[in-house]
Amino acid sequence: MSSPPANPALRARYDRRRAQVVAAAARVFAERGYHATSMQDLIEATGLTAGGLYHYISGKDALLVAICDELMEPLLEQAHEIVAEPAPADVHLRELVRAWVAHVERSRDHMLVFMQERHVLERDPRWRHVRRQRKEFEELLADVLERGEREGVLRFADRGLALRALLGMVNHTPQWYRPNGRLNVSEIADGYLDLLCASSC
Amino acid sequence: MSSPPANPALRARYDRRRAQVVAAAARVFAERGYHATSMQDLIEATGLTAGGLYHYISGKDALLVAICDELMEPLLEQAHEIVAEPAPADVHLRELVRAWVAHVERSRDHMLVFMQERHVLERDPRWRHVRRQRKEFEELLADVLERGEREGVLRFADRGLALRALLGMVNHTPQWYRPNGRLNVSEIADGYLDLLCASSC
DNA sequence: TCGAAGTTCTAGTGATCGTTCGGTTTTTCC
DNA sequence: GGAAAAACCGAACGATCACTAGAACTTCGA
Numbered sequence: 119m120s121s122p123p124a125n126p127a128l129r130a131r132y133d134r135r136r137a138q139v140v141a142a143a144a145r146v147f148a149e150r151g152y153h154a155t156s157m158q159d160l161i162e163a164t165g166l167t168a169g170g171l172y173h174y175i176s177g178k179d180a181l182l183v184a185i186c187d188e189l190m191e192p193l194l195e196q197a198h199e200i201v202a203e204p205a206p207a208d209v210h211l212r213e214l215v216r217a218w219v220a221h222v223e224r225s226r227d228h229m230l231v232f233m234q235e236r237h238v239l240e241r242d243p244r245w246r247h248v249r250r251q252r253k254e255f256e257e258l259l260a261d262v263l264e265r266g267e268r269e270g271v272l273r274f275a276d277r278g279l280a281l282r283a284l285l286g287m288v289n290h291t292p293q294w295y296r297p298n299g300r301l302n303v304s305e306i307a308d309g310y311l312d313l314l315c316a317s318s319c
Numbered sequence: 320m321s322s323p324p325a326n327p328a329l330r331a332r333y334d335r336r337r338a339q340v341v342a343a344a345a346r347v348f349a350e351r352g353y354h355a356t357s358m359q360d361l362i363e364a365t366g367l368t369a370g371g372l373y374h375y376i377s378g379k380d381a382l383l384v385a386i387c388d389e390l391m392e393p394l395l396e397q398a399h400e401i402v403a404e405p406a407p408a409d410v411h412l413r414e415l416v417r418a419w420v421a422h423v424e425r426s427r428d429h430m431l432v433f434m435q436e437r438h439v440l441e442r443d444p445r446w447r448h449v450r451r452q453r454k455e456f457e458e459l460l461a462d463v464l465e466r467g468e469r470e471g472v473l474r475f476a477d478r479g480l481a482l483r484a485l486l487g488m489v490n491h492t493p494q495w496y497r498p499n500g501r502l503n504v505s506e507i508a509d510g511y512l513d514l515l516c517a518s519s520c
Numbered sequence: 521t522c523g524a525a526g527t528t529c530t531a532g533t534g535a536t537c538g539t540t541c542g543g544t545t546t547t548t549c550c
Numbered sequence: 551g552g553a554a555a556a557a558c559c560g561a562a563c564g565a566t567c568a569c570t571a572g573a574a575c576t577t578c579g580a
Contacts, residue, residue, distance in 0.1 A: 123526060128578085132526085151438050152355030157568055168569075170528040174473040178568065234438060236494075237352050279502065286491025287484045293437075296484055305372065309480040316517035324556065329548080333556085358538055369539075371558040379538065527576070536567065546557070 119178040136174045139164050140188065141227075143181040148230035152182055152238060183245060189228040190251040193221055197258050207266035210275060212311055214262060215288065219307040222291045229292045256285065272315055284314055320377040332443065337375045340365050342428075344382040349431035353383055353439060383436060384446060390429040391452040393423055398459055408467035411433065411514055415463065416489065420508040423492045430493045473516055485515055 122132050142163040146155050157178060161171055175181055200213045222229060232239075239245045239252075260281055266272025274280040287310050301309070323333045343364040347356050348500045358379060362372055376382055401414045423430060433440075440453075461482055467473025474483040488511050502510070 125525080125578090128526070135527090143462060146526065149438065150442070151354060151436075153352060154439065156566080158566090166527095167529055169530075169571090172569070234435065235352075237350065237435065238355065241351075275511050275513050276502070276506075280514065281509065282491065282495055283484075283488045283511060283514055286494075287487040288488070290483065290487025293487075301477070305477075308481065309477050310484060312476050313481065313484055313514050313517075316514075321556085326548085326555085329556070336557090357536080359536090368559050370560065371539080373539070374557060508570095522580090523578105524580105525578075526559100527574100529574070530572095533570070534568105537556100537565080538563105539565105540563070541561100542559105544557105544559070546555105548553105548555070550551105550553095 119172055119174065119180075132174075139166075139171065139174050140181060140184045144185045144188075144225075144227040145184070147185065148227040148234070152178075152231065152235045172272065179244070182231070182238070183248065185228050185231050186222055186239065186245075186248045186251075189225050189232050190248065190255070192238070193218065194251055194255055197255060201258060201262065205304075206271050207262050207269050208271040208315070210262050211259075211272070212307075214259065215284070215311055216304055216307040218288055219303045219310070220290060222295050222306075223297065223303050226292045226295065229289075232287055233292070258283070271301060274315070280314055284310065287313070320375070320381075333375075340367070340375050341382060341385045342374065345386045345389075345426075345428035345432055348383070348386065349428040349435070353432065353436045380445070383432070383439070384449065386429050386432050387440065387446075387449045387452075390422070390426050390433050391449065391456070394419065395452055395456055398456060402459060402463065407472050408463050408470050408511055409472040409516070411463050412460075412467060412473070413508075415460065416512055417505055417508040419489055420492060420504045420511070422438070423489075423496050423507075426500065426505050427493045427496065430490075434490055434493070457482070460485065475516070481515055485511065488514070 123129050126224055143160055146163045146223050150159065157171070160181075161168060162180075164171060175184075196217045197214055200217065201210050203210075203236065220311075239248050263272060263281055265272065267274065267277060291306065295303075295306070324330050344356075344361055347360055347364045351360065358369065358372070361382070362369060362377075365372060367374075376385075393505055397418045398415055401418065402411050403430075440449050464473060464475065464478050468475065468478060492507065496504075496507070
Protein backbone atom coordinates (compact mmCIF):
# COMPACT_ATOMS: atom_id res chain seq x y z
CA MET A 119 0.00 0.00 0.00
CA SER A 120 1.28 3.48 -0.86
CA SER A 121 0.51 6.49 1.29
CA PRO A 122 -2.61 8.47 0.36
CA PRO A 123 -2.13 11.63 -1.77
CA ALA A 124 -1.18 14.85 -0.01
CA ASN A 125 -3.29 17.08 -2.26
CA PRO A 126 -6.67 17.53 -0.51
CA ALA A 127 -8.78 17.18 -3.65
CA LEU A 128 -7.01 14.04 -4.72
CA ARG A 129 -7.16 12.79 -1.17
CA ALA A 130 -10.93 13.05 -1.29
CA ARG A 131 -11.09 10.97 -4.45
CA TYR A 132 -8.71 8.44 -2.95
CA ASP A 133 -10.88 8.17 0.15
CA ARG A 134 -14.00 7.75 -1.95
CA ARG A 135 -12.43 4.97 -3.99
CA ARG A 136 -11.13 3.30 -0.87
CA ALA A 137 -14.61 3.41 0.64
CA GLN A 138 -15.92 1.63 -2.47
CA VAL A 139 -13.30 -1.04 -1.99
CA VAL A 140 -14.25 -1.51 1.66
CA ALA A 141 -17.95 -1.67 0.78
CA ALA A 142 -17.29 -4.30 -1.87
CA ALA A 143 -15.23 -6.27 0.63
CA ALA A 144 -18.01 -6.04 3.20
CA ARG A 145 -20.46 -7.45 0.67
CA VAL A 146 -18.24 -10.40 -0.17
CA PHE A 147 -17.16 -11.05 3.42
CA ALA A 148 -20.79 -11.04 4.51
CA GLU A 149 -21.68 -13.57 1.85
CA ARG A 150 -18.72 -15.93 2.01
CA GLY A 151 -17.05 -15.15 5.33
CA TYR A 152 -13.72 -13.45 5.89
CA HIS A 153 -11.39 -16.43 5.79
CA ALA A 154 -13.30 -18.13 2.99
CA THR A 155 -12.88 -15.05 0.81
CA SER A 156 -9.71 -15.01 -1.27
CA MET A 157 -7.99 -11.94 -2.60
CA GLN A 158 -9.09 -13.22 -6.00
CA ASP A 159 -12.70 -12.87 -4.88
CA LEU A 160 -12.01 -9.31 -3.75
CA ILE A 161 -10.25 -8.55 -7.02
CA GLU A 162 -13.32 -9.65 -8.94
CA ALA A 163 -15.68 -7.80 -6.60
CA THR A 164 -13.80 -4.51 -6.88
CA GLY A 165 -13.00 -4.76 -10.58
CA LEU A 166 -9.38 -3.99 -9.79
CA THR A 167 -6.36 -6.23 -10.05
CA ALA A 168 -4.08 -7.38 -7.26
CA GLY A 169 -1.72 -4.43 -7.48
CA GLY A 170 -4.52 -1.92 -7.81
CA LEU A 171 -6.28 -3.33 -4.78
CA TYR A 172 -3.16 -3.11 -2.63
CA HIS A 173 -2.87 0.52 -3.59
CA TYR A 174 -5.77 1.17 -1.20
CA ILE A 175 -5.21 -1.37 1.56
CA SER A 176 -2.25 -2.69 3.45
CA GLY A 177 -3.62 -6.22 3.55
CA LYS A 178 -6.69 -8.38 3.86
CA ASP A 179 -6.99 -7.83 7.60
CA ALA A 180 -6.99 -4.05 7.13
CA LEU A 181 -10.25 -4.48 5.25
CA LEU A 182 -11.78 -6.29 8.20
CA VAL A 183 -10.69 -3.55 10.58
CA ALA A 184 -12.02 -0.87 8.24
CA ILE A 185 -15.39 -2.63 8.08
CA CYS A 186 -15.63 -2.86 11.85
CA ASP A 187 -14.61 0.75 12.31
CA GLU A 188 -17.16 1.95 9.77
CA LEU A 189 -19.79 0.07 11.76
CA MET A 190 -18.88 0.85 15.33
CA GLU A 191 -17.62 4.44 15.20
CA PRO A 192 -20.84 6.09 13.99
CA LEU A 193 -22.93 3.80 16.19
CA LEU A 194 -20.93 4.63 19.29
CA GLU A 195 -20.97 8.33 18.50
CA GLN A 196 -24.75 8.23 18.07
CA ALA A 197 -25.12 6.27 21.29
CA HIS A 198 -23.12 8.79 23.28
CA GLU A 199 -25.19 11.63 21.87
CA ILE A 200 -28.38 9.84 22.92
CA VAL A 201 -27.40 9.23 26.52
CA ALA A 202 -25.96 12.75 26.80
CA GLU A 203 -29.46 14.21 26.32
CA PRO A 204 -31.33 14.71 29.58
CA ALA A 205 -34.10 12.12 29.51
CA PRO A 206 -35.35 9.15 31.54
CA ALA A 207 -33.61 5.85 30.96
CA ASP A 208 -36.53 4.22 29.16
CA VAL A 209 -36.45 6.96 26.53
CA HIS A 210 -32.71 6.53 26.15
CA LEU A 211 -33.15 2.78 25.78
CA ARG A 212 -35.77 3.17 23.08
CA GLU A 213 -33.63 5.59 21.09
CA LEU A 214 -30.57 3.41 21.51
CA VAL A 215 -32.31 0.30 20.22
CA ARG A 216 -33.85 2.25 17.33
CA ALA A 217 -30.48 3.66 16.31
CA TRP A 218 -28.94 0.23 16.64
CA VAL A 219 -31.56 -1.57 14.56
CA ALA A 220 -31.38 1.25 12.01
CA HIS A 221 -27.79 0.21 11.51
CA VAL A 222 -29.05 -3.14 10.26
CA GLU A 223 -30.62 -1.35 7.34
CA ARG A 224 -27.74 1.02 6.74
CA SER A 225 -24.84 -1.39 7.26
CA ARG A 226 -26.24 -4.89 6.99
CA ASP A 227 -23.09 -6.31 5.42
CA HIS A 228 -20.89 -4.67 8.03
CA MET A 229 -22.95 -6.11 10.86
CA LEU A 230 -22.95 -9.59 9.37
CA VAL A 231 -19.17 -9.46 9.06
CA PHE A 232 -18.77 -8.07 12.56
CA MET A 233 -20.90 -10.86 14.02
CA GLN A 234 -19.54 -13.64 11.86
CA GLU A 235 -15.89 -12.83 12.47
CA ARG A 236 -16.36 -12.17 16.15
CA HIS A 237 -13.92 -14.92 17.12
CA VAL A 238 -11.23 -13.45 14.87
CA LEU A 239 -11.63 -10.05 16.49
CA GLU A 240 -11.74 -11.47 19.99
CA ARG A 241 -8.43 -13.24 19.74
CA ASP A 242 -6.06 -11.03 17.82
CA PRO A 243 -4.25 -8.40 19.92
CA ARG A 244 -4.07 -6.09 16.90
CA TRP A 245 -7.81 -5.54 17.06
CA ARG A 246 -8.09 -4.58 20.69
CA HIS A 247 -9.75 -1.28 19.79
CA VAL A 248 -12.57 -3.07 17.96
CA ARG A 249 -13.17 -5.20 21.04
CA ARG A 250 -13.14 -2.08 23.20
CA GLN A 251 -15.74 -0.43 20.98
CA ARG A 252 -18.07 -3.41 21.25
CA LYS A 253 -17.55 -3.59 24.99
CA GLU A 254 -18.15 0.14 25.32
CA PHE A 255 -21.47 -0.14 23.52
CA GLU A 256 -22.59 -3.08 25.64
CA GLU A 257 -21.60 -1.31 28.85
CA LEU A 258 -23.50 1.75 27.72
CA LEU A 259 -26.58 -0.43 27.29
CA ALA A 260 -26.03 -2.08 30.65
CA ASP A 261 -25.80 1.33 32.33
CA VAL A 262 -29.08 2.44 30.80
CA LEU A 263 -30.85 -0.72 31.96
CA GLU A 264 -29.45 -0.29 35.47
CA ARG A 265 -30.40 3.38 35.59
CA GLY A 266 -33.87 2.53 34.34
CA GLU A 267 -34.44 0.26 37.30
CA ARG A 268 -33.02 2.85 39.70
CA GLU A 269 -35.31 5.52 38.23
CA GLY A 270 -38.23 3.12 38.45
CA VAL A 271 -39.07 3.38 34.75
CA LEU A 272 -37.78 -0.08 33.84
CA ARG A 273 -38.10 -3.41 35.63
CA PHE A 274 -36.59 -6.75 34.71
CA ALA A 275 -36.94 -10.20 36.20
CA ASP A 276 -33.17 -10.52 35.58
CA ARG A 277 -31.37 -7.46 34.26
CA GLY A 278 -28.24 -9.34 33.17
CA LEU A 279 -30.26 -11.85 31.19
CA ALA A 280 -32.36 -9.08 29.67
CA LEU A 281 -29.20 -7.43 28.36
CA ARG A 282 -27.96 -10.69 26.89
CA ALA A 283 -31.35 -11.34 25.32
CA LEU A 284 -31.39 -7.87 23.79
CA LEU A 285 -27.92 -8.32 22.37
CA GLY A 286 -28.98 -11.65 20.93
CA MET A 287 -32.17 -10.32 19.36
CA VAL A 288 -30.65 -7.27 17.72
CA ASN A 289 -27.41 -8.91 16.62
CA HIS A 290 -29.43 -11.70 15.02
CA THR A 291 -31.55 -9.25 13.04
CA PRO A 292 -29.28 -8.93 9.96
CA GLN A 293 -29.61 -12.70 9.50
CA TRP A 294 -33.26 -12.39 8.49
CA TYR A 295 -33.99 -8.71 7.81
CA ARG A 296 -34.78 -7.88 4.19
CA PRO A 297 -35.35 -4.37 2.86
CA ASN A 298 -39.01 -3.82 1.93
CA GLY A 299 -39.93 -6.66 4.26
CA ARG A 300 -43.09 -6.77 6.34
CA LEU A 301 -41.54 -4.77 9.19
CA ASN A 302 -39.43 -1.63 8.99
CA VAL A 303 -36.58 -0.94 11.37
CA SER A 304 -38.52 1.12 13.92
CA GLU A 305 -41.26 -1.51 14.08
CA ILE A 306 -38.59 -4.11 14.71
CA ALA A 307 -36.90 -2.00 17.39
CA ASP A 308 -40.19 -1.26 19.12
CA GLY A 309 -41.14 -4.93 18.90
CA TYR A 310 -37.93 -5.90 20.65
CA LEU A 311 -38.55 -3.31 23.35
CA ASP A 312 -42.09 -4.58 23.89
CA LEU A 313 -40.67 -8.02 24.55
CA LEU A 314 -37.90 -6.72 26.76
CA CYS A 315 -40.06 -4.69 29.09
CA ALA A 316 -43.66 -5.77 28.58
CA SER A 317 -44.20 -5.63 32.31
CA SER A 318 -42.74 -2.17 32.93
CA CYS A 319 -42.58 0.36 30.09
CA MET B 320 -10.23 -42.27 4.54
CA SER B 321 -10.52 -46.06 4.77
CA SER B 322 -13.83 -47.74 5.41
CA PRO B 323 -14.72 -48.49 9.03
CA PRO B 324 -14.14 -52.03 10.33
CA ALA B 325 -16.84 -54.60 9.66
CA ASN B 326 -16.44 -56.37 13.00
CA PRO B 327 -19.05 -54.86 15.38
CA ALA B 328 -16.74 -54.64 18.41
CA LEU B 329 -14.00 -52.98 16.42
CA ARG B 330 -16.55 -50.75 14.77
CA ALA B 331 -17.62 -49.49 18.19
CA ARG B 332 -14.06 -48.56 19.08
CA TYR B 333 -13.60 -46.91 15.70
CA ASP B 334 -16.75 -44.85 16.24
CA ARG B 335 -15.63 -43.83 19.71
CA ARG B 336 -12.26 -42.66 18.45
CA ARG B 337 -13.87 -40.83 15.58
CA ALA B 338 -16.19 -39.09 18.03
CA GLN B 339 -13.14 -37.90 19.96
CA VAL B 340 -11.71 -36.50 16.74
CA VAL B 341 -14.95 -34.68 15.96
CA ALA B 342 -15.14 -33.29 19.51
CA ALA B 343 -11.57 -32.01 19.28
CA ALA B 344 -12.37 -30.42 15.93
CA ALA B 345 -15.47 -28.78 17.39
CA ARG B 346 -13.38 -27.26 20.16
CA VAL B 347 -10.82 -25.82 17.74
CA PHE B 348 -13.39 -24.69 15.18
CA ALA B 349 -15.36 -22.94 17.92
CA GLU B 350 -12.25 -21.12 19.06
CA ARG B 351 -10.63 -20.21 15.76
CA GLY B 352 -13.39 -20.63 13.20
CA TYR B 353 -13.64 -23.30 10.52
CA HIS B 354 -11.70 -21.64 7.72
CA ALA B 355 -9.09 -20.17 10.05
CA THR B 356 -8.33 -23.65 11.40
CA SER B 357 -5.67 -25.53 9.47
CA MET B 358 -5.29 -29.28 9.35
CA GLN B 359 -2.09 -28.68 11.32
CA ASP B 360 -4.21 -27.22 14.12
CA LEU B 361 -6.45 -30.28 14.04
CA ILE B 362 -3.44 -32.58 14.01
CA GLU B 363 -2.15 -30.93 17.17
CA ALA B 364 -5.59 -30.93 18.80
CA THR B 365 -6.18 -34.62 18.17
CA GLY B 366 -2.63 -35.78 18.89
CA LEU B 367 -2.67 -37.71 15.62
CA THR B 368 -0.71 -37.05 12.45
CA ALA B 369 -2.03 -36.18 9.01
CA GLY B 370 -2.38 -39.80 7.92
CA GLY B 371 -3.90 -40.91 11.19
CA LEU B 372 -6.44 -38.13 11.07
CA TYR B 373 -7.52 -39.01 7.55
CA HIS B 374 -8.07 -42.54 8.74
CA TYR B 375 -11.23 -41.27 10.44
CA ILE B 376 -12.44 -38.51 8.15
CA SER B 377 -12.72 -38.00 4.43
CA GLY B 378 -11.76 -34.35 4.63
CA LYS B 379 -11.97 -31.13 6.59
CA ASP B 380 -15.53 -30.44 5.51
CA ALA B 381 -16.68 -33.85 6.72
CA LEU B 382 -15.76 -32.70 10.22
CA LEU B 383 -18.02 -29.68 9.87
CA VAL B 384 -20.90 -31.85 8.70
CA ALA B 385 -20.30 -34.31 11.55
CA ILE B 386 -20.38 -31.47 14.08
CA CYS B 387 -23.65 -30.12 12.71
CA ASP B 388 -25.22 -33.58 12.63
CA GLU B 389 -24.18 -34.30 16.21
CA LEU B 390 -25.87 -31.07 17.19
CA MET B 391 -29.08 -31.12 15.19
CA GLU B 392 -30.03 -34.78 15.13
CA PRO B 393 -30.55 -35.28 18.88
CA LEU B 394 -32.11 -31.83 19.21
CA LEU B 395 -34.61 -32.51 16.44
CA GLU B 396 -35.41 -35.95 17.81
CA GLN B 397 -36.04 -34.46 21.25
CA ALA B 398 -38.16 -31.71 19.75
CA HIS B 399 -40.37 -34.17 17.89
CA GLU B 400 -40.85 -36.20 21.06
CA ILE B 401 -41.91 -33.07 22.93
CA VAL B 402 -44.55 -31.94 20.45
CA ALA B 403 -45.83 -35.52 20.06
CA GLU B 404 -46.95 -35.52 23.70
CA PRO B 405 -50.52 -34.30 24.18
CA ALA B 406 -50.17 -30.94 25.91
CA PRO B 407 -51.09 -27.29 25.37
CA ALA B 408 -48.77 -25.27 23.17
CA ASP B 409 -47.35 -23.16 26.00
CA VAL B 410 -46.13 -26.32 27.73
CA HIS B 411 -44.60 -27.56 24.50
CA LEU B 412 -42.89 -24.21 24.01
CA ARG B 413 -41.41 -24.24 27.49
CA GLU B 414 -40.05 -27.76 27.07
CA LEU B 415 -38.70 -26.96 23.63
CA VAL B 416 -36.80 -23.91 24.83
CA ARG B 417 -35.49 -25.79 27.86
CA ALA B 418 -34.23 -28.65 25.72
CA TRP B 419 -32.73 -26.19 23.29
CA VAL B 420 -30.91 -24.15 25.92
CA ALA B 421 -29.76 -27.37 27.56
CA HIS B 422 -27.91 -28.04 24.33
CA VAL B 423 -25.82 -24.95 25.01
CA GLU B 424 -24.43 -26.68 28.06
CA ARG B 425 -24.06 -30.08 26.42
CA SER B 426 -22.75 -29.00 23.02
CA ARG B 427 -21.50 -25.45 23.38
CA ASP B 428 -18.69 -25.90 20.87
CA HIS B 429 -21.02 -27.51 18.36
CA MET B 430 -23.48 -24.64 18.63
CA LEU B 431 -20.79 -22.02 18.27
CA VAL B 432 -19.52 -23.72 15.13
CA PHE B 433 -23.03 -24.13 13.76
CA MET B 434 -23.78 -20.45 14.26
CA GLN B 435 -20.39 -19.15 13.17
CA GLU B 436 -20.26 -21.14 9.96
CA ARG B 437 -23.86 -20.54 9.07
CA HIS B 438 -22.92 -18.83 5.82
CA VAL B 439 -20.82 -21.81 4.76
CA LEU B 440 -23.70 -24.18 5.39
CA GLU B 441 -26.21 -21.95 3.69
CA ARG B 442 -24.38 -21.78 0.39
CA ASP B 443 -22.94 -25.20 -0.29
CA PRO B 444 -25.34 -27.65 -1.99
CA ARG B 445 -23.57 -30.57 -0.32
CA TRP B 446 -24.96 -29.50 3.04
CA ARG B 447 -28.58 -29.23 2.09
CA HIS B 448 -29.60 -31.70 4.80
CA VAL B 449 -28.06 -29.51 7.52
CA ARG B 450 -30.05 -26.55 6.24
CA ARG B 451 -33.17 -28.71 6.21
CA GLN B 452 -32.62 -29.71 9.82
CA ARG B 453 -32.28 -26.10 10.94
CA LYS B 454 -35.34 -25.13 8.91
CA GLU B 455 -37.31 -28.05 10.34
CA PHE B 456 -36.55 -26.96 13.90
CA GLU B 457 -37.50 -23.36 13.21
CA GLU B 458 -40.74 -24.42 11.55
CA LEU B 459 -41.52 -26.64 14.50
CA LEU B 460 -41.10 -23.63 16.78
CA ALA B 461 -43.23 -21.48 14.48
CA ASP B 462 -45.99 -24.09 14.55
CA VAL B 463 -46.02 -24.15 18.34
CA LEU B 464 -46.25 -20.36 18.54
CA GLU B 465 -49.10 -20.33 16.01
CA ARG B 466 -50.94 -23.14 17.79
CA GLY B 467 -50.45 -21.34 21.10
CA GLU B 468 -52.29 -18.31 19.79
CA ARG B 469 -55.04 -20.49 18.31
CA GLU B 470 -55.44 -22.30 21.63
CA GLY B 471 -55.48 -18.95 23.43
CA VAL B 472 -52.60 -19.87 25.74
CA LEU B 473 -50.05 -17.62 24.02
CA ARG B 474 -50.37 -14.09 22.68
CA PHE B 475 -47.80 -12.03 20.79
CA ALA B 476 -47.82 -8.48 19.54
CA ASP B 477 -46.11 -9.88 16.43
CA ARG B 478 -45.68 -13.63 16.20
CA GLY B 479 -43.11 -13.55 13.41
CA LEU B 480 -40.93 -11.10 15.27
CA ALA B 481 -41.29 -13.09 18.48
CA LEU B 482 -39.95 -16.17 16.71
CA ARG B 483 -37.00 -14.21 15.31
CA ALA B 484 -36.30 -12.73 18.71
CA LEU B 485 -36.38 -16.16 20.34
CA LEU B 486 -34.00 -17.55 17.75
CA GLY B 487 -31.69 -14.61 18.35
CA MET B 488 -31.72 -14.93 22.12
CA VAL B 489 -31.11 -18.65 22.28
CA ASN B 490 -28.60 -18.82 19.45
CA HIS B 491 -26.64 -16.02 21.08
CA THR B 492 -26.48 -17.86 24.41
CA PRO B 493 -23.29 -19.88 23.74
CA GLN B 494 -21.47 -16.58 23.19
CA TRP B 495 -21.73 -15.67 26.86
CA TYR B 496 -22.81 -18.79 28.78
CA ARG B 497 -20.21 -20.18 31.16
CA PRO B 498 -20.59 -23.39 33.18
CA ASN B 499 -21.01 -22.65 36.88
CA GLY B 500 -22.16 -19.18 35.97
CA ARG B 501 -24.82 -17.23 37.86
CA LEU B 502 -27.68 -18.82 35.92
CA ASN B 503 -28.19 -22.45 35.02
CA VAL B 504 -29.75 -23.54 31.77
CA SER B 505 -33.35 -23.86 33.01
CA GLU B 506 -33.17 -20.43 34.60
CA ILE B 507 -31.94 -19.05 31.31
CA ALA B 508 -34.66 -20.84 29.34
CA ASP B 509 -37.38 -19.67 31.72
CA GLY B 510 -35.98 -16.16 31.63
CA TYR B 511 -36.24 -16.11 27.86
CA LEU B 512 -39.80 -17.39 28.02
CA ASP B 513 -40.73 -14.70 30.54
CA LEU B 514 -39.53 -12.09 28.08
CA LEU B 515 -41.24 -13.73 25.14
CA CYS B 516 -44.68 -14.00 26.66
CA ALA B 517 -44.76 -11.73 29.70
CA SER B 518 -48.24 -10.62 28.70
CA SER B 519 -49.77 -14.05 28.17
CA CYS B 520 -48.29 -17.10 29.87
C1' DT C 521 3.01 20.38 -23.71
C1' DC C 522 5.79 18.56 -20.27
C1' DG C 523 7.03 16.59 -15.82
C1' DA C 524 5.21 14.89 -11.58
C1' DA C 525 1.82 12.58 -8.94
C1' DG C 526 -1.44 9.25 -8.75
C1' DT C 527 -3.54 4.97 -10.33
C1' DT C 528 -3.68 0.48 -12.19
C1' DC C 529 -1.58 -3.56 -14.36
C1' DT C 530 1.23 -7.84 -15.20
C1' DA C 531 3.78 -11.43 -13.69
C1' DG C 532 5.38 -13.22 -10.60
C1' DT C 533 7.22 -14.54 -5.05
C1' DG C 534 7.55 -17.88 -1.08
C1' DA C 535 4.52 -19.86 2.16
C1' DT C 536 0.91 -22.56 3.46
C1' DC C 537 -3.15 -24.97 2.33
C1' DG C 538 -5.75 -29.68 2.30
C1' DT C 539 -4.71 -34.11 0.87
C1' DT C 540 -2.36 -38.55 -0.58
C1' DC C 541 0.11 -42.80 -0.29
C1' DG C 542 3.52 -46.29 0.73
C1' DG C 543 5.17 -47.99 4.74
C1' DT C 544 5.41 -49.26 9.88
C1' DT C 545 3.53 -50.36 14.21
C1' DT C 546 -0.16 -52.18 16.98
C1' DT C 547 -4.09 -55.03 17.78
C1' DT C 548 -7.17 -58.91 16.95
C1' DC C 549 -8.36 -63.54 16.38
C1' DC C 550 -7.50 -68.47 15.47
C1' DG D 551 2.82 -67.49 17.53
C1' DG D 552 1.60 -66.04 13.21
C1' DA D 553 -1.23 -63.96 9.69
C1' DA D 554 -4.65 -60.62 8.76
C1' DA D 555 -6.86 -56.41 9.99
C1' DA D 556 -6.70 -52.03 11.84
C1' DA D 557 -4.41 -47.91 13.36
C1' DC D 558 -1.14 -44.74 12.64
C1' DC D 559 2.87 -42.33 10.61
C1' DG D 560 5.36 -38.66 7.89
C1' DA D 561 7.35 -37.15 3.74
C1' DA D 562 5.80 -35.67 0.12
C1' DC D 563 2.09 -33.63 -3.73
C1' DG D 564 -0.16 -29.89 -6.54
C1' DA D 565 -3.04 -26.01 -5.74
C1' DT D 566 -3.97 -21.89 -3.88
C1' DC D 567 -2.98 -18.45 -0.57
C1' DA D 568 -1.84 -13.37 0.53
C1' DC D 569 1.22 -10.35 -1.18
C1' DT D 570 4.99 -7.56 -4.01
C1' DA D 571 8.07 -5.29 -7.42
C1' DG D 572 8.39 -2.61 -11.22
C1' DA D 573 6.58 -0.91 -15.23
C1' DA D 574 2.73 1.28 -17.85
C1' DC D 575 -0.92 4.23 -18.10
C1' DT D 576 -3.80 8.32 -16.66
C1' DT D 577 -4.62 12.67 -14.61
C1' DC D 578 -3.23 17.06 -13.18
C1' DG D 579 -1.01 21.65 -12.50
C1' DA D 580 2.00 24.95 -14.65
